[in-house]
Amino acid sequence: MRENAGLMCNWRRPVYGILDTMILISLMLLVSVIMPCIVWGSYIFPVAYAVDFIFGNLLRAHDDECDEIPTARPPTERDANITSQAIRGRPPCKFIKGSDAYRRIILFVSLAVLFVTFYLVAKKVKKYRDELYFISAFCGITLAFTLIPYFIYYFFDRIPFWAQLLVLVFSIVVWLFFPVLRGRSSFVVVIYLYSYAVYWKVYEASVFGVEYSDYLFYRLLLGFAIVLWLVPALGALQQRLVHLFNR
Numbered sequence: 001m002r003e004n005a006g007l008m009c010n011w012r013r014p015v016y017g018i019l020d021t022m023i024l025i026s027l028m029l030l031v032s033v034i035m036p037c038i039v040w041g042s043y044i045f046p047v048a049y050a051v052d053f054i055f056g057n058l059l060r061a062h063d064d065e066c067d068e069i070p071t072a073r074p075p076t077e078r079d080a081n082i083t084s085q086a087i088r089g090r091p092p093c094k095f096i097k098g099s100d101a102y103r104r105i106i107l108f109v110s111l112a113v114l115f116v117t118f119y120l121v122a123k124k125v126k127k128y129r130d131e132l133y134f135i136s137a138f139c140g141i142t143l144a145f146t147l148i149p150y151f152i153y154y155f156f157d158r159i160p161f162w163a164q165l166l167v168l169v170f171s172i173v174v175w176l177f178f179p180v181l182r183g184r185s186s187f188v189v190v191i192y193l194y195s196y197a198v199y200w201k202v203y204e205a206s207v208f209g210v211e212y213s214d215y216l217f218y219r220l221l222l223g224f225a226i227v228l229w230l231v232p233a234l235g236a237l238q239q240r241l242v243h244l245f246n247r
Helices: 013-039 042-060 075-087 101-125 129-154 161-177 185-202 214-246
Strands: none
Touching: 013 214, 042 101, 042 129, 042 185, 101 129, 101 214, 129 185
């Protein structure tokens, strides 16, 4: 009985106890941190490719032409700056019905309305509740993967790098340390990371110093697709590792 007194580690022999402890800590990190990162991260580049394929042209489309600058005098550098700012979505621009900018606004509003509507209906209706929740979640995730990259490109990307990092860390900390929000913090962090991958692909931009290139993206896409193919086996392995150690 004394030899098997340790629930997980045999500390009657210190060397075996240290070895068992190291194995147990490694298993905890593998099961709780590394495996979830692999499983959830395997979708990131396929999702970025899918969003770019379906919504990329609409998200990249420039806003409508702004009011023309009065031509009583030759245009100056300041006028050019105003025009360029207007094209980036500043107040001087007008949205023309039927244009790309107008359709983009309709896309965001429609997804938001569908998300809220299906969520509220699922709360009230017991029949088909799971299906309604699924549709609501799909609309919400689609909205996040289109609106957040658009926001990053047109607003967030205009501020310095240190400010971007500060805002990102602060937004994650808020979700982690507020008790009401803590239950969804992991999901929100995943949404943030996926949104940056979508932004990187759709706008072919630089994310924290990593410049976009088709060569890099498609090799990452291939690698993550292989990992995605192995996800079912990894999920089963994740569930059995601790049980195998106990045996």
